[in-house]
Amino acid sequence: MGRMDGRAAVVTGAAGGIGWATTKRYVEEGAKVVAADRDTERGEALVDDVGPDVTFLECDVSDPEQVRAAVDRCVADHGRIDVLFNNAATSTGGYVADLDLDGWDDSIRVMLSAPLYGMQAALPHMVERRSGSIINTSSVYGQVASAANAPYCAAKAGLINLTRVTAIEYGRLGIRCNAVCPGVVETPMFESVLGIGLTTRDEIAAMHAIGRTIQPSEIADLVLFLGSDESTAITGQAITIDGGLLCEVNLTGVPPLS
Ligand SMILES: NC(=O)c1ccc[n+]([C@@H]2O[C@H](COP(=O)([O-])OP(=O)(O)OC[C@H]3O[C@@H](n4cnc5c(N)ncnc54)[C@H](O)[C@@H]3O)[C@@H](O)[C@H]2O)c1
Known part of the structure; x- marks a missing residue:
């Protein structure tokens, strides 16, 4: 018995690290994706x-039409859409005063508007069945910020x-909607x-309470x-889901146990 037997899901950004791992996990548990x-x-x-x-x-x-086509394909092939995982991302960077506006618009479209497009396509089907789960990939950068990263941080915060x-x-119509906020994932x-x-891989690993970065499969387990x-x-x-990245502010300099 799989945990997703009989279910159908749409995953965007499915060819990337987190999307791939999640697609695989869903299929292992019985879903069509x-x-x-x-x-x-x-x-x-x-x-x-x-x-x-x-x-x-x-x-x-x-x-929006291409996102709708993905949802429509799921409903046409499987008669339902149980899960919509809005996960695709791409972003431009730069300091605020210097941001390229086309890059800003593109980043906001892919990371904030596209999840809306997906929801607009999927919700009528979910409402009809009084059932569905929408999961949006935000980030720790939806909760805190970093320099030269405004499009990403703003889109991910808006998505929350x-x-x-x-x-x-x-x-009240039986549909749930949650965001996942990964830390540093090996993708x-x-x-x-x-x-x-x-920064180096080792320096970044050392910033985590668990002393390492995260594997895509660990995010997939949460999305499952x-x-x-x-x-x-x-x-x-x-x-x-950040391995404790955001939980530490070390003002004393006292090192953790290792
Ligand atoms: N890797 C991390 O450390 C990390 C941390 C926090 C949040 N995230 C989020 O996780 C999600 C997945 O990222 P990932 O780490 O797997 O990255 P990734 O680069 O491996 O995957 C992103 C995927 O999105 C696709 N994509 C980009 N623009 C697209 C578009 N316009 N239309 C369709 N597909 C498009 C890419 O082709 C790629 O396959 C993203 O939302 C990202 O912001 C990642």
């Missing part, structure tokens, strides 16, 4: 890896409150952070829990 991403090469590799219970769809989430509003509006996105060259009936009383939450 429509995997949406603009990266067709990795999308096809995902299908090779996970098997016939995943359908890959080329999708640019900054286009979009999550809460959705939870309030649709909770291509993290490699691009290391590529800036100002939130998509399953094991979390039926959890809605409107921004759940931090």
Whole structure:
């Protein structure tokens, strides 16, 4: 008996680290998944890896019609959509006064507007069945900030409150909406952070209470829990999954045990 038997899900950013791991985990637990991403090469590799219970769809989430097509495909193929995992991301950087406005608009569209597009497409189906779980990937950067990162931080913070509003509006209709806020996860996105060259992998690992970064499969386990009936009383939450990254402010200099 799988924890997602008979369920159908749409995962965006499915060809990336967290999306791939989550798609795999959902299928392992019995779900059918429509995997949406603009990266067709990795999308096809995902299908090779996970098997016939995943359908890959080329999708640019900054286009509402393409997001709707992913949801429609899920309903057409499986007769339902139980889980919508809004997870795709891309971002531009720079100090606030210097931000490129096209980059800002694109970042907000992909990380904040696209989850709205997905919800607008999925909610009518979920309302009809009085059941559904929407999970939005925010970040610790939805809760705290970093320099030269305004588009990402603003989009991820906005997504947390979009999550809460959705939870309030649709909770009485049987639909839950939560955000996950990962810390540092070993994916291509993290490699691009290391590529800036100002911090090392070891320095970043040492910032965590658990002394290491996070694996995509650990995020997938949380997204599985939130998509399953094991979390039926959890809605409107921004759940931090950061290995203790945000829990420390060390003013004394006293080192932790190791
Ligand atoms: N890796 C981390 O440390 C970390 C930390 C906190 C939050 N997150 C969040 O986790 C989510 C997944 O990121 P990841 O770490 O797996 O990164 P990733 O770069 O491996 O995956 C992101 C995926 O999104 C896809 N994508 C980007 N723009 C798209 C678009 N317009 N349309 C469709 N697909 C698009 C990419 O092709 C890629 O497959 C993101 O929302 C990210 O912000 C990641």
